[in-house]
Amino acid sequence: MGCTANDLVTALKAAAATIEEHRVELIQLDRVIGDGDHGENMDRGFKAVLTALDANTPDTPAAVLKLVATTLISKVGGAAGPLYGTAFLRASTAVKDRAELEPADLTEALTAALGGIVARGKAEPGDKTMVDALDPAVRAAKGDTATELLAAAAAAAETGADATVPLVARKGRASYLGERSAGHMDPGARSTALLLRAFAEVAAR
Amino acid sequence: MGCTANDLVTALKAAAATIEEHRVELIQLDRVIGDGDHGENMDRGFKAVLTALDANTPDTPAAVLKLVATTLISKVGGAAGPLYGTAFLRASTAVKDRAELEPADLTEALTAALGGIVARGKAEPGDKTMVDALDPAVRAAKGDTATELLAAAAAAAETGADATVPLVARKGRASYLGERSAGHMDPGARSTALLLRAFAEVAAR
Amino acid sequence: MKKIINDPSTVVAESLKGLELAHGDLLTVIHDPAVIVRADAPVRGKVAIISGGGSGHEPMHGGLVGPGMLDAACPGAVFTSPTPDQVTTAIEKTDGGAGALLVVKNYTGDVLNFETAAELAETEVRTIVIDDDVAVKDSTYTAGRRGVGGTVPLEKITGAAAARGDDLDAVHAIAERVVANVRSMGMALAAPTVPHVGEPSFDLADDEMEVGIGIHGEPGRARVPAENADGIVARLLEPILEDLPFAEGDRVLLFTNSMGATPLLELYLAHGIAERLLADRGIVVARRLVGPYVTSLEMQGMSLTLLKLDDELLELWDAPVRTAALRWGN
Amino acid sequence: MKKIINDPSTVVAESLKGLELAHGDLLTVIHDPAVIVRADAPVRGKVAIISGGGSGHEPMHGGLVGPGMLDAACPGAVFTSPTPDQVTTAIEKTDGGAGALLVVKNYTGDVLNFETAAELAETEVRTIVIDDDVAVKDSTYTAGRRGVGGTVPLEKITGAAAARGDDLDAVHAIAERVVANVRSMGMALAAPTVPHVGEPSFDLADDEMEVGIGIHGEPGRARVPAENADGIVARLLEPILEDLPFAEGDRVLLFTNSMGATPLLELYLAHGIAERLLADRGIVVARRLVGPYVTSLEMQGMSLTLLKLDDELLELWDAPVRTAALRWGN
Ligand SMILES: Nc1ncnc2c1ncn2[C@@H]1O[C@H](COP(=O)(O)OP(=O)(O)O)[C@@H](O)[C@H]1O
Ligand SMILES: Nc1ncnc2c1ncn2[C@@H]1O[C@H](COP(=O)(O)OP(=O)(O)O)[C@@H](O)[C@H]1O
Numbered sequence A, B: 001m002g003c004t005a006n007d008l009v010t011a012l013k014a015a016a017a018t019i020e021e022h023r024v025e026l027i028q029l030d031r032v033i034g035d036g037d038h039g040e041n042m043d044r045g046f047k048a049v050l051t052a053l054d055a056n057t058p059d060t061p062a063a064v065l066k067l068v069a070t071t072l073i074s075k076v077g078g079a080a081g082p083l084y085g086t087a088f089l090r091a092s093t094a095v096k097d098r099a100e101l102e103p104a105d106l107t108e109a110l111t112a113a114l115g116g117i118v119a120r121g122k123a124e125p126g127d128k129t130m131v132d133a134l135d136p137a138v139r140a141a142k143g144d145t146a147t148e149l150l151a152a153a154a155a156a157a158e159t160g161a162d163a164t165v166p167l168v169a170r171k172g173r174a175s176y177l178g179e180r181s182a183g184h185m186d187p188g189a190r191s192t193a194l195l196l197r198a199f200a201e202v203a204a205r
Numbered sequence C, D: 001m002k003k004i005i006n007d008p009s010t011v012v013a014e015s016l017k018g019l020e021l022a023h024g025d026l027l028t029v030i031h032d033p034a035v036i037v038r039a040d041a042p043v044r045g046k047v048a049i050i051s052g053g054g055s056g057h058e059p060m061h062g063g064l065v066g067p068g069m070l071d072a073a074c075p076g077a078v079f080t081s082p083t084p085d086q087v088t089t090a091i092e093k094t095d096g097g098a099g100a101l102l103v104v105k106n107y108t109g110d111v112l113n114f115e116t117a118a119e120l121a122e123t124e125v126r127t128i129v130i131d132d133d134v135a136v137k138d139s140t141y142t143a144g145r146r147g148v149g150g151t152v153p154l155e156k157i158t159g160a161a162a163a164r165g166d167d168l169d170a171v172h173a174i175a176e177r178v179v180a181n182v183r184s185m186g187m188a189l190a191a192p193t194v195p196h197v198g199e200p201s202f203d204l205a206d207d208e209m210e211v212g213i214g215i216h217g218e219p220g221r222a223r224v225p226a227e228n229a230d231g232i233v234a235r236l237l238e239p240i241l242e243d244l245p246f247a248e249g250d251r252v253l254l255f256t257n258s259m260g261a262t263p264l265l266e267l268y269l270a271h272g273i274a275e276r277l278l279a280d281r282g283i284v285v286a287r288r289l290v291g292p293y294v295t296s297l298e299m300q301g302m303s304l305t306l307l308k309l310d311d312e313l314l315e316l317w318d319a320p321v322r323t324a325a326l327r328w329g330n
C-alpha cells in the first residue's frame, strides 16, 4: 500500500493549498530579510503545478515529480525556482520507475532532493536557507509507514525553520544584510516546512 | 516734513523684515490654493532689495522706488515679481523728482501702483488677488499726514485681504481650483496688506 | 523632507553646475542670471527657440537644449517662473540675426515675466503661449488653460522648423498649429515636495487620487477615489478626445508622461492601455513618446498628451534632435 | 498602495504590451515566455548579448535592447529573476551563429536560472557575472557582491564589441575587463513598493536613510541619519574609490543613477558634487551618464558607478547605440 502517482497528486494539491494560504506570511518573511517575493513566487509556481497536473495525468510517481520540477523551474524564478525545481527533479530520478513508493523510497527521494539543492545552491547547514529545514527533515525521515516518516520529517523541518531565526545568513539575498539578518526566520526554510507538513497531513488521512 | 528717500529706505527695511517674519505663513497660504512659493519668492526679493539698498544710496524717492522695482523684477519671478515690480515702477514715475513726498504724493503713488498691477495682471476687484487688498487701500488712503493716510490704507488692505477668503479665484494659479479656491485667503492680498502695515508702522514712529 | 540637497535656496544653482558638467558637449550654463544655452550658440541665420519656466520639471527645459530643439532655457526657482533678465540674456546669447521665438507655458507668472522680457528685448521676438491642459476651463473666469505636456512636442517641432531654416513668421505659424492641435491631461497619486516648503504640496489619502493636476503641485480639478490603470487612462483620455475633438482616422502623436516617481513599468502599462483605447476609436497612433519628460519633482502620477499630426508636423517631429533628453536622427 | 496598475499578477505582462507598442521600431516582444528581442534579430555572424533580471528596474534591461547594445532581455516577475525557459528562448531567437554572452547580475536566483539555461542551450554561450556593488562584502560568508549600476556600462561596452565583430571569446574578455574595473554603491531615502506586496519594502523614518542599498528593496548595509547631498555623495564615493582602488590620473566613466523617484534636479546636483570630489583627487571624469537607468520601482535614492576606462573601453562606450533609453552616434 505504497504511495502512488495519484497519492502524490493529492499531496501536491494539498501543498499548493498550503502555499496559497501562507502566501502573505512568506511574502512578509522575505520582505524583512529579502525582497518580498518568496510567497508570490511559490504561489505562482504551485498554481502552475495544479494547472499542469490538471492538463496531464502522469501515471508514475517519477513522472509526477518531473512535471512538478519542470513547472517550478519555468514558473517560479528567483532562487527558489531552480532550487525547488532541482529538488523535485532529483527526487524524480531517485524513485526510478516504481509504481508505488515505499517508505524507503520516500527517504531516498528526500535525500536526493536535499542533494540537488546543495549541489545547486552550495549552502551548508547553518547558512540560514531552506537547507536548514530540509537537512534535519531528511535525517529525521524514518519510520515504518509513510505517515510516520513524513510526520517526523515535517516536525524536524519545522524545528529547523524555527532554528533559522537567530542565524546570520551566509547564502542568498539575506546574506547582504550581515548581522541584521539575525532575528528573522528564513522564508525558504519556512516554505520547506510548509510543504513537508502538507505532505505529512495527506499521508495521515 | 514729507517722506524722504531715507524714510523710504527705512520703510522698505521694515517691509523686508515683515516679509521674512511672515515667509512661512505666505508659503502655507500659497501651498493651499497655489504652488507654495509666494513667501519664498517675496522673501528672496526683499532680501535682494536690502542688498541693493546697501550697495546703492539713491537720493530721491523716485530712485529708491525704481531700484526696488528693478530688483523685484529680476529676483522674484512668478506672478508676484512682475506685478509688484510694475507697481513700484509706476509709483516711481508718479512721484517724479520730488525730494520729499507729501500725503498727496503718497496717494498718487499708491494709485499708480494699483494701476500698474491692473495693467499687467488684468484682475478686477473680486478676482481674489492682491488687487483685493490694494484697491480698497487706495480708496482709503486719505489723511492729512502720512501716518494717518498709511494707517487707513493698511487697515483697508487687511480688511480686503480677509475678504478674499470666501471668494472664488478668477485670476492666477488659484483660478485652476475653481470652487475649491473658496475658503482660503489669497497669498498676494496678504502680502500687500503686510507691506502696507509695515509702511504704516514706520510712518507712525 | 527626503531630498538629496544641501540647502533649499541653492538647489537650482547647484543642480545647474551638475547639468553643465554632465552635458558640456551640448550646452553651456550661464550662472547669473541663470540661462542654459546651446553649446554652439548663436547659430547664424537661425531663429532662436527659447523657453523657460520654474525648475523641478526636468528634463524640461534644460534637457531639451541642443541642435534641433531649444537654443536656450531659462530655469526659474523651483516651480517659479524665471525673471525677465534671464530671458533677455537668453535672447542676447542666442541671437543669430533671425529673431527669437519665446515658448511660454500659460501661467500668469510665466506670461508676465516673458512679456516684460519681450518688451525689453533688442531683437525681434515672437511669443507662443501654450495652453494644452484640458483640466482647466478656458474662460474669462480663469487664468486660462495651463501649459503642460504639450510643451515638449511644441519645442521639438518649432526647433525642427527653425533648424530647417524657417523664418520667424513661419516658425511662429507652425507653433500656433501645434498649440491648436495639442491637448493634455494629468493625474497624481502622491504630491511632490518643494524644497523650501519641506512638506508635500497636498495631502492625498491612500485611497485617493487627484485628477486634472498641474505640474506645480497645485491641486487638480477633483479628488476622487483611486482607480486602476484602465480607469485612470480612460479618465485622462476622454476629456482630451472630446476637447479638440479628435476623430476617427486622425493621426496622432501619443505622449505618455511620468510626473516623476511613477516607474516606467507602470508608465508602459498605461501607454499600452491608451494605445488600445485609441485604436478602438480608429485614431491612428503614428508616433509615441513615453517617459518622464515633464515632471513635477517626485510627484507620482502621469499625464497623456495627444497631438494631431499632419504631414509637415510629422516630418518636423521626426527631424534630427540632439539634446540630453531627446535624441534621434543623428 | 499607490500604483497605476490593474492587477499585481499581470503588471509585467501588461507593461510589455505597452513597451512593444512604444518601441516597435527597436524591439519585438515575445509574450510567453516573456522575452524582449531586437527587432532585427538574429544578426548573422554577431555574438548575441543577452541579459535579464527581475522587472522593476526599467529602463534596464528592456530599454537597452537595440543595435549596439542588447540583442535580448528576459524580464522576470517584479524583482524576481527570470526563468531558464525565458533565457533559452532569448538564445534561440538571437542566435546569429556566433554564440551568446549572458550578462548576469550576481544574485543567487539570477545565477541559478541563467546557469540552468546555459546548460540547456544548444548554442555556444558564455556567461559574465557582474558584481560591482561595494556595499556587500565579497567573502565566503555572503552570496558575494550584487550586480547593480555597473550593468549598464557592461551591456553598452559588450554590445559595442559584439557590434564591431568581436568573437565570443573576445567579447567575454572585454566583459571581464569591465567587471574588473567597475564599482558602485547606492543609497535610499524611501523604499519602493512591490505590487504584490502592497506596502513599502522597508520602513525609514523621516530622518533616516539606508546606505548600501540594493535595487530590490532589500535593506542596505546600514541605516544612518539622513545627510545632506555633500554627505551622501561622499559616503557613496569613498568606498568605491578605495575598493578598486581608483587613483590619481585614472580616467573614468562616472554614472550618477537615480533609483526612480529622485528627480533629475537633485540628481544633477549630486552629480556635480561627485565630479568635484573626483577632480579634487585628480581623477579624470572622461565620460558621464546621469539619469534613472537602473531603478528600483519608485525608490527614492541614488547610486554612483565608476568605471576605469582604457582607450578601448572608451572607444566602445562612445560607439553608436540605438535603444529606447540610450541613444547616440546614429
Ligand atoms: N544558495 C542557496 N542555497 C539554498 N537555499 C537558498 C540559497 N539562496 C537562497 N536560498 C533560499 O531561497 C529563499 C529565497 O527564495 P526567493 O525569495 O523565492 O528567491 P530570491 O532570493 O531570488 O528572491 C531563501 O529564503 C533561502 O531559503
Ligand atoms: N492676474 C493677476 N492680477 C493680480 N494679481 C495676481 C494675478 N495673478 C496672480 N496674482 C497674485 O499673485 C499671487 C501669487 O504670487 P506667487 O505665488 O508669487 O506667483 P505664482 O502664482 O506664479 O506662483 C496671488 O496670490 C495673487 O494675489
Ligand SMILES: [Mg+2]
Residues within 6 Å of the ligand: A030, A034, A035, A036, A037, A038, A078, A173
Ligand atoms: Mg525573495
Ligand SMILES: [Mg+2]
Residues within 6 Å of the ligand: B030, B034, B035, B036, B037, B038, B078, B173
Ligand atoms: Mg505661487
Ligand SMILES: [Mg+2]
Residues within 6 Å of the ligand: B035, B037, B078, B079, C079, C080, C081, C109
Ligand atoms: Mg510659482
Ligand SMILES: [Mg+2]
Residues within 6 Å of the ligand: A035, A037, A078, A079, D054, D079, D080, D081, D109
Ligand atoms: Mg526575488
